[in-house]
Amino acid sequence: xxxxxxxxxxxxxxxxxxxxxxxxxxxxxxxxxxxxxxxxxxxxxxxxxxxxxxxxxxxxxxxxxxxxxxxxxxxxxxxxxxxxxxxxxxxxxxxxxxxxxxxxxxxxxxxxxxxxxxxxxxxxxxxxxxxxxxxxxxxxxxxxxxxxxxxxxxxxxxxxxxxxxxxxxxxxxxxxxxxxxxxxxxxxxxxxxxxxxxxxxxxxxxxxxxxxxxxxxx
Amino acid sequence: xxxxxxxxxxxxxxxxxxxxxxxxxxxxxxxxxxxxxxxxxxxxxxxxxxxxxxxxxxxxxxxxxxxxxxxxxxxxxxxxxxxxxxxxxxxxxxxxxxxxxxxxxxxxxxxxxxxxxxxxxxxxxxxxxxxxxxxxxxxxxxxxxxxxxxxxxxxxxxxxxxxxxxxxxxxxxxxxxxxxxxxxxxxxxxxxxxxxxxxxxxxxxxxxxxxxxxxxxxxxx
Numbered sequence: 001x002x003x004x005x006x007x008x009x010x011x012x013x014x015x016x017x018x019x020x021x022x023x024x025x026x027x028x029x030x031x032x033x034x035x036x037x038x039x040x041x042x043x044x045x046x047x048x049x050x051x052x053x054x055x056x057x058x059x060x061x062x063x064x065x066x067x068x069x070x071x072x073x074x075x076x077x078x079x080x081x082x083x084x085x086x087x088x089x090x091x092x093x094x095x096x097x098x099x100x101x102x103x104x105x106x107x108x109x110x111x112x113x114x115x116x117x118x119x120x121x122x123x124x125x126x127x128x129x130x131x132x133x134x135x136x137x138x139x140x141x142x143x144x145x146x147x148x149x150x151x152x153x154x155x156x157x158x159x160x161x162x163x164x165x166x167x168x169x170x171x172x173x174x175x176x177x178x179x180x181x182x183x184x185x186x187x188x189x190x191x192x193x194x195x196x197x198x199x200x201x202x203x204x205x206x207x208x209x210x211x212x213x214x215x216x217x218x
Numbered sequence: 219x220x221x222x223x224x225x226x227x228x229x230x231x232x233x234x235x236x237x238x239x240x241x242x243x244x245x246x247x248x249x250x251x252x253x254x255x256x257x258x259x260x261x262x263x264x265x266x267x268x269x270x271x272x273x274x275x276x277x278x279x280x281x282x283x284x285x286x287x288x289x290x291x292x293x294x295x296x297x298x299x300x301x302x303x304x305x306x307x308x309x310x311x312x313x314x315x316x317x318x319x320x321x322x323x324x325x326x327x328x329x330x331x332x333x334x335x336x337x338x339x340x341x342x343x344x345x346x347x348x349x350x351x352x353x354x355x356x357x358x359x360x361x362x363x364x365x366x367x368x369x370x371x372x373x374x375x376x377x378x379x380x381x382x383x384x385x386x387x388x389x390x391x392x393x394x395x396x397x398x399x400x401x402x403x404x405x406x407x408x409x410x411x412x413x414x415x416x417x418x419x420x421x422x423x424x425x426x427x428x429x430x431x432x433x434x435x436x437x438x439x
Binding site: 093 | 222225227233300302303306307438
């Protein structure tokens with residue numbers, strides 16, 4: 001069975017997600033096709049993170065329909081995780097391990113070849129003595145780079161990036177955009193929730209705007 | 219499952235080797251408890267000797283709670299618990315891995331604890347293999363419950379107080395059986411055929427099975 005059924009990677013219709021009883025997503029509709037970069041803008045608390053978490057199978061659907069790679073997110077959301085890369089606000093790294101130990105741990109968990117993981121790390125400027133440094137001693141930008149490198153190294157069909165520019169310097173942002181475009185050219189889909197609207201506008205195929213848990217296509 | 223268990227256990231033990239929280243913080247805590255009990259019952263040395271098994275198990279229980287909280291605070295930091303879910307690791311493997319890492323730490327702590335009760339309470343630990351076996355199975359039982367409860371409470375703001383409230387009543391049978399088993403073993407009355415040791419084994423097996431089956435749902439919450 002093909003992983004992607006048709007060309008549609010994500011199909012969300014009238015989805016409602018409750019967080020502590022509050023509708024973080026309210027009848028939200030959204031779709032993503034293969035080989036595109038989709039930009040989601042919106043103010044704080046508009047539901048961007050919840051939408052990405054829904055796509056990553058990290059939160060449950062209360063109402064509506066959501067399918068990622070044809071997998072129903074209401075019943076089988078755990079199955080989608082292996083096909084999706086996600087970078088959120090947290091770095092998902094262990095402060096008391098070195099960068100190399102973190103990368104090896106992630107590579108082992110995800111069955112990613114270590115040379116590939118290290119290649120992506122190098123692409124994000126993480127190499128040499130930095131690899132032997134404890135993650136806890138890195139700057140926020142460096143931690144973000146490690147986190148991005150580990151997510152990209154999975155070479156998933158769908159990559160979900162939540163505020164990926166946060167903490168990154170100019171060079172880091174350029175690296176991120178370069179790799180994102182390469183992914184798009186390889187036919188992979190990248191969804192970016194970002195406040196750096198102007199910056200991403202040139203790269204994005206489509207852009208959405210979120211407000212109060214609802215989606216508006218631009 | 220075994221791959222996930224190995225990866226998680228090795229990762230946790232590597233972090234412990236580097237941070238030495240168990241040895242620099244929990245071991246001194248254990249020593250302080252032993253010394254406080256020794257001061258409290260200083261005037262009644264024979265009483266202290268008699269209640270040594272109970273003190274051993276109470277101290278083990280307190281140390282286990284600290285080790286479990288430490289184990290899951292690692293995952294709370296930087297959203298690493300989310301990562302374990304995202305990586306699609308077998309939840310049963312994560313459960314076993316976490317349990318094995320804390321079990322290794324507790325086994326080493328309990329060796330120091332046993333030495334402590336010999337020196338401070340003049341305990342006569344003659345049947346060492348039997349005592350070690352019941353200590354291992356009893357600790358396994360405590361951790362089998364504790365890993366699940368720690369995962370459940372790790373996201374709670376009041377985790378430091380909620381974990382003991384949940385854990386202590388459930389592991390009370392381990393405290394009772396462990397104490398009785400140690401009393402009998404120290405007195406040379408019974409070995410591995412002791413029904414109290416049987417109860418410890420039953421408890422550990424039952425909660426290991428339950429934890430392995432339910433850990434996925436606990437992680438998802």
